[in-house]
Amino acid sequence: MKNLSRLFANTNAAGWLALTAIVLLMGWIEIAAPSGFDFADLSGGVITMDTMVRIAILTVVLVGLNLVMGYAGQVSLGHAAFYGIGAYVSAIFTARGHSLFGVSQSVMASWQWPWFVMFAGMAFSTTLAYVIGKPILRLRGHYLAMATLGLGIMVYILFRENMGVQGDHITGSYDGVSGIPRLRVGEFEIWPISRYYFFAWLVALGVMALGMNLINSRTGRALRAVHGSEVAAQAMGVDVAAYKARVFALGAALASLGGSMYAHFQAAVSPSPFSFGGSLELVVMSSVGGLASIWGAPFGVTIILFLKEFLRSRLRVLLSGASGEHEIIFYGLLLIVIMIFLPEGIVIGAMKRWKAWQARGRKETALSEGGKA
Amino acid sequence: MKLSATENRWKSLRMPAIALALIAVILYLGAQKNFGPVQYAQFIADGLRGGAIYAMIAMGFVIVYNVTGVINFAQGAFVMLGAMLAVTFHEMEMPFSPALRLIVSVILSIAATTLIGVLVERLTIHPARFSSPLTLIIITVGVFITIQGLALLVWGPDAHIFPSFTTLEMADKVFRVNGVVIKAQGFWIWGITAIVLIWLAFFFEKTLLGKAMRACAVNQRAARLVGIRFDRMSLLAFAMASALGAISGIIIAPLLRPSFDIGLNLGLKGFVAAIIGGLVNPVGAVLGGLMLGLLENISAGVTKAGMRDIYAYSLLILTLLFRPQGLLGAKKTAVETGGESRA
Amino acid sequence: MLEIRNISTYYGHVQALKNVSLEVCEGEIVSIIGANGAGKSTLLNSISAVVPPRSGQIFFNGAEITRLSVEAVVGMGICQVPERRQVFSELTVYDNLLLGAYLRLSGGGSRAEAQKDMENIFELFPILRERSKQPAGTLSGGEQQMLAIGRGMMARPKILLLDEPSLGLAPLLVREIFRALHQLRGQGMTIMLVEQDARAALGLADRAYVMETGRIELSGSSESLMSNEKVKQAYLGRLDRHPKRKGAGR
Numbered sequence: 001m002k003n004l005s006r007l008f009a010n011t012n013a014a015g016w017l018a019l020t021a022i023v024l025l026m027g028w029i030e031i032a033a034p035s036g037f038d039f040a041d042l043s044g045g046v047i048t049m050d051t052m053v054r055i056a057i058l059t060v061v062l063v064g065l066n067l068v069m070g071y072a073g074q075v076s077l078g079h080a081a082f083y084g085i086g087a088y089v090s091a092i093f094t095a096r097g098h099s100l101f102g103v104s105q106s107v108m109a110s111w112q113w114p115w116f117v118m119f120a121g122m123a124f125s126t127t128l129a130y131v132i133g134k135p136i137l138r139l140r141g142h143y144l145a146m147a148t149l150g151l152g153i154m155v156y157i158l159f160r161e162n163m164g165v166q167g168d169h170i171t172g173s174y175d176g177v178s179g180i181p182r183l184r185v186g187e188f189e190i191w192p193i194s195r196y197y198f199f200a201w202l203v204a205l206g207v208m209a210l211g212m213n214l215i216n217s218r219t220g221r222a223l224r225a226v227h228g229s230e231v232a233a234q235a236m237g238v239d240v241a242a243y244k245a246r247v248f249a250l251g252a253a254l255a256s257l258g259g260s261m262y263a264h265f266q267a268a269v270s271p272s273p274f275s276f277g278g279s280l281e282l283v284v285m286s287s288v289g290g291l292a293s294i295w296g297a298p299f300g301v302t303i304i305l306f307l308k309e310f311l312r313s314r315l316r317v318l319l320s321g322a323s324g325e326h327e328i329i330f331y332g333l334l335l336i337v338i339m340i341f342l343p344e345g346i347v348i349g350a351m352k353r354w355k356a357w358q359a360r361g362r363k364e365t366a367l368s369e370g371g372k373a
Numbered sequence: 374m375k376l377s378a379t380e381n382r383w384k385s386l387r388m389p390a391i392a393l394a395l396i397a398v399i400l401y402l403g404a405q406k407n408f409g410p411v412q413y414a415q416f417i418a419d420g421l422r423g424g425a426i427y428a429m430i431a432m433g434f435v436i437v438y439n440v441t442g443v444i445n446f447a448q449g450a451f452v453m454l455g456a457m458l459a460v461t462f463h464e465m466e467m468p469f470s471p472a473l474r475l476i477v478s479v480i481l482s483i484a485a486t487t488l489i490g491v492l493v494e495r496l497t498i499h500p501a502r503f504s505s506p507l508t509l510i511i512i513t514v515g516v517f518i519t520i521q522g523l524a525l526l527v528w529g530p531d532a533h534i535f536p537s538f539t540t541l542e543m544a545d546k547v548f549r550v551n552g553v554v555i556k557a558q559g560f561w562i563w564g565i566t567a568i569v570l571i572w573l574a575f576f577f578e579k580t581l582l583g584k585a586m587r588a589c590a591v592n593q594r595a596a597r598l599v600g601i602r603f604d605r606m607s608l609l610a611f612a613m614a615s616a617l618g619a620i621s622g623i624i625i626a627p628l629l630r631p632s633f634d635i636g637l638n639l640g641l642k643g644f645v646a647a648i649i650g651g652l653v654n655p656v657g658a659v660l661g662g663l664m665l666g667l668l669e670n671i672s673a674g675v676t677k678a679g680m681r682d683i684y685a686y687s688l689l690i691l692t693l694l695f696r697p698q699g700l701l702g703a704k705k706t707a708v709e710t711g712g713e714s715r716a
Numbered sequence: 717m718l719e720i721r722n723i724s725t726y727y728g729h730v731q732a733l734k735n736v737s738l739e740v741c742e743g744e745i746v747s748i749i750g751a752n753g754a755g756k757s758t759l760l761n762s763i764s765a766v767v768p769p770r771s772g773q774i775f776f777n778g779a780e781i782t783r784l785s786v787e788a789v790v791g792m793g794i795c796q797v798p799e800r801r802q803v804f805s806e807l808t809v810y811d812n813l814l815l816g817a818y819l820r821l822s823g824g825g826s827r828a829e830a831q832k833d834m835e836n837i838f839e840l841f842p843i844l845r846e847r848s849k850q851p852a853g854t855l856s857g858g859e860q861q862m863l864a865i866g867r868g869m870m871a872r873p874k875i876l877l878l879d880e881p882s883l884g885l886a887p888l889l890v891r892e893i894f895r896a897l898h899q900l901r902g903q904g905m906t907i908m909l910v911e912q913d914a915r916a917a918l919g920l921a922d923r924a925y926v927m928e929t930g931r932i933e934l935s936g937s938s939e940s941l942m943s944n945e946k947v948k949q950a951y952l953g954r955l956d957r958h959p960k961r962k963g964a965g966r
Contacts (some may be wrong), residue, residue, distance in 0.1 A: 075510050136693050141506040142444040146644055147693050150686035153641070161679055197709055276637060279516060329526065332519025339512045340501050389893040581821055583810050588804045595802035598764060599867065600819030 012212050015295065016205070023201045026052065031194050049193050055301050056200035057261045058285065063211045064254030065282055070292025071215075071223040072244040074137065075145040079282050084127045084274030086259025088159060089121035090114065091177040091269045092170065097171020100170065111184040112268030118260040122253045134245040144248075152279045159271040176270030183264045196265060203261065204298075207254060211294040218334040222246065227292060234329035277328070284331045287338055290345025299347050307334075402675035411552040416674045417667060424666020425566040429621040430643025431650060431658035432573065433614035438588035438652055442506075443498060446513035448618055449522040449640015451486055453618030456631035457524060458482040460533045478526045483619045489520075490615025493612040494608050502607070516638070524633035535626035545627065562624050566659075569620065573655050586610065604684045638682065642669075644690040651699030660700055717742045717762070717907055718794075718875055723772030723782075725755075725762045732758040733769065734930040740875065745897070745907045746919035747938075749914040755930040757799055760877045765789045765797045777874075789820055793874035800883060803867070805853030809844055812863055813837060816870025830870065835951050837866040839846040840896055858889035865896070870894060870906040875906040882913045894920045914951035918942050926951070 021324040030049055061083055068076050094114045097103035107113055136147050159171045171177065183199070190199045214220050225233040226240050234240050263269050272278075281304065289300020311327045342349040403413065430452055437445045440479035469477060504512075505670050537545035539557040546557040577583035588596045589606045597603060615632075622631070629635065642665065650661030668688060673681035692699065718740040725733040732755045740746045748756045761767040763774060774782045776792055784792070796867050804812050814821075817830040841862040847855060852863055861881055868876055878897075882890040894916055899903045901907055911917035918924055918938045926934040926947060930948035934941065 069507065073505070073507055074506055077514070132690065132694070136697075139693065139697050142510055143648075143693055143697060145444070145510050146641075146648070147690055149641065150645070150689045154683050154686045157679075157683055279512070283511065283514065291507075327522075328518045329522030332515045332517070332522055335515030336497050336512055336519065339504070339508045339515065340497070343504060343508045581814070581818065583824075584807060584815060585818055587807060588815050591804045591806050592802055594766070595784045595798060595804065596815075597766070598790065598796050598798055598802075599814070600787040600813050600822075600871070602787050695894075 012103055012294075016209060016212065018297070019208075023052075023205070025202075027194065027198055030197070049197050051305065052198050053193065053200045053265060055298065055305060056197075056204040057258050057265065058282075058301040058305075059204040059298045060207050060261065061255045061258035061282065062285055062289070062301055063207050063294055064251035064258075064295050065286045066259045066293060067211065067214070067223075067247050068251035069283075069286055070290070070296075071220075072137070072246065072247040073227055074141055074244060075283070076148045076248070076251065076279075077145050077234050077283065078148035078150070078155070078276075078279050079251070079255055079326075080274045080276075080278035081148070081152040081155035082129065082255035083259040083262070083278070084155055084159060084269075084271070084283075085125050086118070086256030087126075087263040087269045087274070088171060088177070088259075089124065089256075090117050090260040090263040091180050093117040093120075094181050094263075095177055095179045096169075111186060114181060114183055114264065118257065121260055122256045125252040125256035126249045128182055128247040130245055133248035134241065137244040137248060138241045149276070149279075152274075153276055154196075156271055159274060171271075174271065176268060178268035179271070180263050180267045182267070195246070200261060200265070203257070207257075208294055208297065215294065219243070219246075225306075227342045280328070280331065284335055286345075287335055288346055290347035290349070293345060293347045296345050296347045300345070302344070399671055399675055406675065408675070410578070412604075412674070413671070414553045416553070416671045418553055418555055418559070420667040420670030421663060422562055422666070423670060424646075424663035425562050426621050426625050426639070426662070427642050427646040427665050428659040428662025429566055429569060429617050430639060431662050431668055432569075432646035432655045433617040433621075434644055434647040435650070435652055435655055435658045436586075436617075437610045437656070438587050438647075439615045441498070441607045443509050443513065444506075444644075445611070445614060446510060447520065448614060448634035448643060449638075450517045450524075451615040451618030451636075452622040452643070453524060453631070453633065453636035454486045454520065454615075455482055455622030456626040456635065457528055457533070457620075457622075457630070457633065458485050458534065459623045459626060460535050460631060461528075463535065471536075472500075475536065475538065475541060479623055482623060483616055486619035487616045488614050490586040490611045490618075491608060494611035494614075498607065498611065501602060502604075513561055515573060517640070521636055524636075528633050530633065532630040532632040534630060535623075537627040538624075541574070543627075558624070558627050565624050566622065569617070570655060570659060577655075578624075582609070592677060604636045622713060637673060643684055645685055648697075649699050649700030653699070653702045657699060657701040717777055718908070719765070719775040720759075721773045721775070723762055723769035723774065725758055725767055725769045727758075727767070732767075732930055733762060735772070736927075736930070736932055737772075738925050738932060738935070740906060740908050742906050743901070743904065744825060744923065745909060745921045746900050747909045747911055747917040747924040748927055749911055749917050749924055750927035751951075752912065752931070753876065754927040756927055757879050758930075759927070760796055760879050760908075760910055763877060790871060793872070794877065795868045795871045795873035795875070796877040797864045797868040797879065797881065797901060799879035801857070801864045802853075803852040803860050803863050806851055808849055809852055809855070809863055810834075810848045812867050813844075813848075813870050815874070816867035817872075819871060833870055833872065836931070837869055840869075840899065841866055858885050861885060861889075861893055862896070865893070869900070869905075873905075874899070875908060878907065879911045880910055880912055887961055890916055914947070918952075 038251075042051065061079070065076060065079050068074055077368075086328075091101065093103070094108070097108050097113075097117075098105055103113075116244070132147065132151065133144070136144050159176075160173060162173050163170045182189055190196055215223070222233070222243055225236065226243055266269055285300035285304045286296065288296075288303055289298075290296025307330070308327055311330060338345065430448060433448050433451070434445060437443055437448075459478050459482035462481045463474060465478075467474050467477060471615045493516055497516055498509070500582070501509060501512055527616060529681075534543060536542050537556075537558050539546045548555045548557065579588055585596070585601045586606050586609065588599070589603060593603060596606075622635075625639075644666045645657050646662035648661065649664055650657030665685060665688065669681050669685045670695070673679075673686040720736060720738050722735045722737050723733055724731060724735055736755075736759060738746075740866075745869055748759060750756055754839065758767060762769045763781075765781075765788070769782065772782070773780055776794060779792070781789055781792060781794075804815065807815070813834050814830065817825065817833065821830060822825065838848075843859055844862060844866060852860065855863060865876075865878070865881070868878075881893055881897075885893070890913065897907060897909070898920060909917055909921060918941060921938050922942050923937050924935065925932050926941070934944065934947065936944070942952065
């Protein structure tokens with residue numbers, strides 16, 4: 001019993017359990033559809049199962065990015081590249097594995113194959129990130145920012161230009177790859193969408209728990225030491241560059257995982273979500289939610305996704321004749337404002353103000369109780 | 374790590390060896406396509422032209438970075454603004470001859486872009502001057518996309534046109550030298566870049582203000598103790614960077630069909646050039662720019678034209694992996710010193 | 717001339733100066749001695765407004781300067797020669813000196829006057845004339861210290877604040893530099909000198925203050941301090957001994 005109460009005293013764990021409960025509740029509403037309605041009706045069409053799945057997938061990606069930006073203190077301006085690598089690897093090998101690489105039909109048809117490909121993609125992304133990150137993370141912050149930016153654009157161009165080869169048989173150029181099979185475990189297919197919802201959130205919640213665990217572990221303490229003062233951390237024997245490289249690799253792994261989940265969700269991939277705009281959106285989500293916070297991931301994703309929807313529907317009314325992705329103006333302004341006034345992001349900023357408010361309340365009661373006339 | 378004499382000798386051979394290997398590969402690939410000296414000369418000419426533009430954009434990066442320690446991600450936006458504003462001013466009704474109209478629109482564009490650069494510095498950089506480098510990068514990214522988004526709003530997604538400086542029309546005068554085609558605009562680009570570079574050299578070497586900026590770059594604290602105001606230097610640096618960006622956008626506008634989104638690519642290539650040069654001084658920026666322009670153009674020429682950007686960014690990553698201090702930088706300037714703040 | 721009343725300066729939560737008061741009269745050489753971390757540099761930085769004090773006041777020739785900006789303090793005629801020289805290593809000796817007069821020159825001062833001042837500094841430190849075209853980073857420690865002092869002088873200050881000029885220099889050089897400072901005083905300069913080398917400092921200064929952990933512990937004329945038992949044991953004896961001794965009569 002004592003352990004349980006201590007568990008609840010820990011706000012992180014409490015929050016995680018609360019989120020799990022909410023996810024389960026919402027899932028149940030969709031499936032059971034009591035009185036014949038689903039969540040979409042309940043929220044006026046704003047929150048659909050589709051949205052919730054996307055939030056889960058992006059949360060997986062964002063946890064990784066938050067660890068990189070918040071704890072390694074490095075900007076990854078090309079994170080969508082790893083997201084895209086995961087997506088395209090899954091797409092190509094599960095949809096075109098036979099025609100391109102001669103993978104036998106029986107292997108392609110097995111239920112294990114997509115999972116194997118997913119993990120292979122993660123392994124590739126992780127290795128790529130580590131190999132590039134280790135030497136560059138020794139350098140000052142902006143070097144990684146620009147390296148990841150360049151990498152991101154390169155990967156995007158490769159997707160768009162069919163890896164530099166004539167034709168479109170590898171990555172499908174602008175049209176991308178379609179016909180991606182759904183994930184299965186044995187005979188159980190993770191589809192329709194309500195099943196995918198639970199799968200996606202299972203992964204997302206698991207990744208969040210992993211992240212929170214990591215931060216409280218020895219590695220996490222080392223990371224926080226690095227985040228606080230690199231010189232001090234180095235003096236204490238922490239190999240700063242190695243830790244940063246590992247965090248960067250982890251961020252890439254999670255992004256790749258998210259990408260694979262995305263591929264199997266959409267059943268088709270195209271280059272556009274993985275452009276610089278895609279990386280930018282990830283950075284905005286991370287900055288808004290909170291760089292050094294695991295909770296910042298779901299919050300940031302949710303806020304930005306809803307903002308995007310809101311802007312798309314309202315902007316068309318406001319600026320008649322406006323076309324294209326004008327939300328980037330708001331992204332830009334949002335980034336500037338948040339970074340100047342609330343650089344730790346909304347989650348940590350809110351927590352700080354909450355704690356300060358509480359502390360002030362305690363001080364006031366102490367003064368009024370113990371103070372002389 | 375102490376190296377023996379023989380190891381040292383191998384190490385000093387590394388750079389020339391790589392260069393030779395690269396040239397061999399290029400010549401091999403070119404032979405596949407039956408390239409002769411004329412084609413190579415053409416690649417070199419075009420590469421140097423692009424390189425000059427990258428050089429000037431890089432100079433803007435270098436100045437801001439050296440004086441303020443900020444990597445100005447928004448530099449590309451100034452390039453785009455220079456080109457687009459020049460187009461807009463040029464399309465306005467003016468009671469001038471075509472030549473004068475061109476000159477006036479150029480001057481107005483530079484002035485307007487510089488003003489925007491100053492506003493950016495005062496509104497976004499100055500309030501955040503004590504923030505972490507990460508925060509500052511994100512802020513300048515935010516500035517970049519805000520400006521690009523507003524540009525989309527104002528000018529729409531279409532490409533515009535700007536007349537060449539020589540003919541004052543769309544079609545440019547073309548020179549043929551031994552079979553190599555050189556557009557007249559190329560000479561404008563080289564000429565203006567050279568003039569700007571000479572002027573910058575004079576400014577930083579001979580004028581008090583230039584020396585004060587250099588002092589700020591070298592040792593901010595001592596500069597303050599001498600009475601140099603950091604916020605003024607920061608403002609000046611951004612003003613210069615935006616002016617340089619605008620000029621580069623303007624001189625390439627006739628060749629490029631400017632639109633709202635040219636800033637990302639050009640800005641990034643400018644940054645690559647700055648890194649190759651070493652982020653130390655404008656000379657490095659020029660060397661880096663020319664080298665980038667040459668390598669990117671020749672590589673794309675002997676393989677596939679659409680791969681040009683990939684070569685440029687590969688060069689960036691290779692430089693960061695193997696020689697982060699660039700051509701002119703000292704090793705210690707690039708390597709993480711951890712916790713060093715410029716406040 | 718310079719009056720410091722009860723200033724307390726903090727670095728974040730750490731209090732580096734605790735109610736420090738002192739004064740410097742015109743034409744004097746006053747020295748602040750004490751061990752590492754005693755707060756001596758912080759004192760100078762508080763005067764120069766690099767780290768402004770949180771409480772207390774600083775007066776210069778009657779005017780309060782506590783909340784002025786760094787360049788305003790320089791403009792009032794208070795010039796700091798910072799710790800470890802801090803020359804502009806990539807600029808030439810000539811440029812370093814020229815920038816010393818930056819405030820005057822950018823405010824409309826005449827170049828010719830600045831050149832004349834530079835001549836005087838070359839008289840004081842002839843080696844600088846030899847090296848005037850070299851980058852300051854190529855100079856030796858002692859030469860850089862001379863350059864830093866010269867740079868400070870170029871602002872035509874009314875008072876010169878020196879932060880540990882002897883740091884990292886051989887005793888012979890220290891004597892040469894202190895001789896130059898003596899000469900400057902002879903020309904009417906007021907000097908406030910923060911030093912770890914107590915012997916050299918007391919040899920040069922008229923009066924001195926002894927600082928420990930952010931407070932002024934002792935003050936008096938140089939002679940009286942040199943014969944003070946506590947000072948002798950703590951600072952003039954074995955200079956590597958930690959000066960804080962419990963029960964030493966505090």
